[in-house]
Amino acid sequence: QKEVEQNSGPLSVPEGAIASLNCTYSDRVSQSFFWYRQYSGKSPELIMSIYSNGDKEDGRFTAQLNKASQYVSLLIRDSQPSDSATYLCAVLRAGNMLTFGGGTRLMVKP
C-alpha cells in the first residue's frame, strides 16, 4: 500500500461545478497535510494546509480532514478552466519530510 494515495484521474468537471479531490494516507500518526497545485510543465506550488479535523476554507478552496478515516480532500467551488492542473496531496512524516501522493489531474471544461 502506498503511503499517500490519490486517484490519478483525469477528473473532468464543467466550469462552475465543484471539483472534489481525494487523498488517503496510511500513517495514523500523521498530523499535517498539504495540497499542491502543479500546472502542466510547471513546478508544484503550495495552495492549502490543514492540521485539524474538519474543514478549512480559503477562497474557493476548502480542505477537509478526517484523521479517523485517514482521509483528506480538497474541494474547489465554482471551478474555472484555470484550475485545470494536477493536484498533489502531501503528508508530513517523521523526520520532518513530506510524502507526496501521485497526484490527481483535474480538467475543468468551459
Next chain:
Amino acid sequence: DVKVTQSSRYLVKRTGEKVFLECVQDMDHENMFWYRQDPGLGLRLIYFSYDVKMKEKGDIPEGYSVSREKKERFSLILESASTNQTSMYLCASSLAGGPVEVQYFGPGTRLTVT
C-alpha cells in the same frame, strides 16, 4: 522573490554516462532537496541537505549521489545513468526552521537516458 534555477530543462544522456544536474538558489536557504517525479508516483525524495557539505538520503537514493560545496548550490550526480533514471528531476529549497511544506521549486530537468 525566491529563485531556484536548474542547469537544464531537457537533457538526453546515454546509458552508463555520468550525469550532473545542478541547482542554484539565491535566497540563502539552508535546506535543499532533490526529487524525481514520475507519472502516478508523485514526487519522491532522493537526497536532501541541511547545510554545506551535509547530505542525507531520502527515500530513493540508490544510483544517485549529491554534492553541496556551497550554500547556494546543490548538485545531483548519476554515477552511471540507466534507463530507469529517465524522469523529471525537481530541486527545491527552504528556510531552516521554517515550515517544511514551504519549499521553493526549480523549473525541473527532464532527463532522458537512452
